[in-house]
Amino acid sequence: MNRRRLQHSLSALTMAAATAVGAATVGASPAHAALSNRSCGTVTDADAAAAAQLNRVLTGKLAHAMTPYRASCARAVITTVRGLGLPDRAAVIAVTTAIVESALENNPNMVDHTSLGLFQQQNFWGTDEQRLNPAWSTTAFINAMLRTYPDNSWQTQDIGTVCQKVQVSAYPDRYGAQASDAQKVVDAIGAATPPSGPAPTPATALPSAxxxxxxxxxxxxxxxxxxxxxxxxxxxxxxxxxxxxxxxxxxxxxxxxxxxxxxxxxxxxxxxxxxxxxxxxxxxxxxxxxxxxxxxxxxxxxxxxxxxxxxxxxxxxxxxxxxxxxxxxxxxxxxxxxxxxxxxxxxxxxxxxxxxxxxxxxxxxxxxxxxxxxxxxxxxxxxxxxxxxxxxxxxxxxxxxxxxxxxxxxxxxxxxxxxxxxxxxxxxxxxxxxxxxxxxxxxxxxxxxxxxxxxxxxxxxxxxxxxxxxxxxxxxxxxxxxxxxxxxxxxxxxxxxxxxxxxxxxxxxxxxxxxxxxxxxxxxxxxxxxxxxxxxxxxxxxxxxxxxxx
The missing domain is CATH 2.120.10.70 (Fucose-specific lectin)
Structure with a gap:
């Protein structure tokens, strides 16, 4: 049947933009000369305590570099994953990915082509504000993981392998090296995080006829x-x-x-x-x-x-x-x-x-x-x-x-x-x-x-x-x-x-x-x-x- 493409343009459903928060860079993580990091939520005393605790035990990319801000971003990821009803192994996979991609910084500067946010997601993932929203970007990452590994098969796979299959990185070996630290982050921050935080509320439909x-x-x-x-x-x-x-x-x-x-x-x-x-x-x-x-x-x-x-x-x-x-x-x-x-x-x-x-x-x-x-x-x-x-x-x-x-x-x-x-x-x-x-x-x-x-x-x-x-x-x-x-x-x-x-x-x-x-x-x-x-x-x-x- 001969058909023409139906032109469509609907404004993307976005969540509110977060306020800017500065943070130090780690190793090869992206520079933030143009724009300061976006907030992942209110930085709490519990975030500061968790950061101090983690700085004594982390050995990978974030060794001696965990800040209260980074802890707040990890907490946002963990809360979102738990709100989706998934076990903490899913949170460890997400945090592993965020450590490698952004050093747990919600970076608004496009570093690798169009990549943004905690997971350095390219623009085909969503709008700028969606990718810079911790709940949205985490849920998008988890959805991609669930599609890639149906029937919960991700639960028995190597963490680094799961991260790579979702992200399709040019550097596949980087994820596995951070999995142990990600587990420590989830253990420390997750202990102070409600077991079932609120899931990101799906966007309601924009108006239609x-x-x-x-x-x-x-x-x-x-x-x-x-x-x-x-x-x-x-x-x-x-x-x-x-x-x-x-x-x-x-x-x-x-x-x-x-x-x-x-x-x-x-x-x-x-x-x-x-x-x-x-x-x-x-x-x-x-x-x-x-x-x-x-x-x-x-x-x-x-x-x-x-x-x-x-x-x-x-x-x-x-x-x-x-x-x-x-x-x-x-x-x-x-x-x-x-x-x-x-x-x-x-x-x-x-x-x-x-x-x-x-x-x-x-x-x-x-x-x-x-x-x-x-x-x-x-x-x-x-x-x-x-x-x-x-x-x-x-x-x-x-x-x-x-x-x-x-x-x-x-x-x-x-x-x-x-x-x-x-x-x-x-x-x-x-x-x-x-x-x-x-x-x-x-x-x-x-x-x-x-x-x-x-x-x-x-x-x-x-x-x-x-x-x-x-x-x-x-x-x-x-x-x-x-x-x-x-x-x-x-x-x-x-x-x-x-x-x-x-x-x-x-x-x-x-x-x-x-x-x-x-x-x-x-x-x-x-x-x-x-x-x-x-x-x-x-x-x-x-x-x-x-x-x-x-």
Whole structure:
């Protein structure tokens, strides 16, 4: 199938920049003439005590050179690894690598090509600020280790060998020589570090449009939150020109991204969003009618992320999910377009961040929801035939993700596929054929890095799953698989457009077209499309309204 690269550009999800801290150099470690070292966190009295203790026992690169600052950087690495639920051997591997690469200094100067930070990661790992964030860079290193050594095989391998396989250094023998000192560092600093420090919280999705297709009217409709917080929408009928944007009751102000769903039995489109006060509200339109106006859904519940919704054909219900301020995913629904049920938590034992993703499988009559935990692990829960929702089950604890998941069902090949972006910017997927078991996580093109959550759609005209993501450079990239076969390589859809949000995509059955949307760095939403598997169109701006980009 002839396809053009979908240009993508989403501003990279970054953590806050740390304050500058000076530190002495050791041996051949990089000089810091241009910029002072970045902080790894507050330097504590415990760091000073650990540094003094270690200066009596270290014999390698850091012999007599451990400082309270370096101890604070080691503590940041150890805390992150423990927060990911891994044993201290993983911390020893990470600290070994940081000793060799940076002498445990969070160096902001590019020394070897584009390398930065504790692990001297090149720019294909992530943005400058990501690589200079100790929690982010440590998690990216650990994710790469877990992919390189599946099934926890890293636990029985030589430490220096593991470091080298992740870093692919021109000097492979340097790591093993520092492993003994790294063990001493973890023993000394780890003793004063909580056994289970907070994991780096995965980044929530940057704003995106929400799109839906109404097959009864042949209308594709897009919703987005304006720079002023008001919800706006635009639409196209039967593949025609898009209308200009118009607001849906500007008296309500929202944050994050909207969710939208169409109920084909009751002929109603319903849009949801989280207010600036954390309360979720909805607005609906019956075919041929007018928009209802916004009304809140349970003002006593507060949400920290954007909602997601799915139509459940088994019960003729719209199912709605959102992450509460306590990290618990709550759920509500309405049946036959009737009154909404009260919010109900789905298993308080799991904590999540960002935005869930939901899908309906008509063959098994199963609604399923996926979400990224505060530990970066994706979990799922489901309801079959209107039964009670199951508890959460993790989908492979060896992979940790920084993004919200995306999920799609291919009804021809009977396969559900879920996607997520790792802390290292690499996108991975996992799939389940009906009646089978979940595959392991598999990377989709390790040479491509993404700063956004993925977006996916099933394209019935070509029996393809289409997948999109925005790179750290703001370019929107695209890949696909046909007939549940191998994935094509990533391609950009025009490098001339730069995007700042998470993409959105919809399939329009009446015109056999897939259509993608992105919020530009300037806040203007643009779209591109392909019909019947033809090449992707060029990007075209949908008016000149400005929408939230962060």
């Amino acid at each position: 929400a799109t839906v297709y109404n097959p009864d009217t042949g209308t594709a409709e897009a919703f987005a939150i304006g720079a002023d917080g008001a919800m706006a929408h635009a639409y196209s009928t039967n593949g025609g020109a898009w209308t200009d944007w118009s607001t849906l009751d500007p008296s309500f102000r929202f944050t994050g991204s909207p969710a939208v769903v169409y109920n084909p039995v009751n002929k109603v489109t319903e849009v949801f969003a989280t207010g600036t006060d954390g309360v979720v509200s909805h607005n609906y339109l019956f075919n041929g009618g007018q928009w209802s106006g916004w009304s809140t859904l349970g003002s006593s519940f507060r949400f920290s992320g954007s909602p997601t919704a799915v139509y459940n054909e088994a019960t003729n219900a719209v199912e709605l999910f959102g992450v509460g301020t306590d990290g618990v995913i709550n759920h509500t629904y309405n049946i036959n377009a009737g009154p909404w049920a009260g919010w109900d938590p789905l298993d308080r034992g799991y904590k999540f961040t960002g935005r869930p993703a939901a899908v309906y499988n008509p063959d098994s009559r199963t609604a399923e929801v996926f979400a990224t935990g505060t530990d970066g692990i994706v979990s799922h829960a489901y309801s079959t035939g209107g039964s009670s929702w199951t508890g959460w089950t993790t989908l492979g604890p060896d992979f940790h993700f920084a993004s919200n998941p995306a999920v799609v069902y291919n009804p021809v090949n009977k396969v559900t596929e879920v996607f997520a972006t790792g802390f290292d910017g690499i996108m991975s997927h996992k799939y389940l054929f009906n009646g089978g078991q979940w595959s392991g996580w598999e990377v989709l093109g390790p040479d491509f890095r993404f700063g956004s959550s993925p977006a996916a759609v099933y394209n019935a005209s070509t029996n393809a799953i289409e997948l999109f993501g925005i790179g750290p450079d703001g370019v929107l990239n695209h890949t696909y698989n046909l007939n549940a076969g191998p994935w094509a390589g990533w391609e950009s859809l025009s490098t001339n457009y730069k995007f700042a949000g998470t993409p959105s995509v919809v399939y329009e059955s009446g015109v056999n077209a897939a259509e993608a949307f992105g919020i530009g760095a300037d806040g203007v939403i643009s779209h591109a499309y392909n019909a019947n598997g033809s090449p992707w169109s060029q990007w075209t701006a949908l008016g000149n309204w400005k929408f939230k980009t962060g």
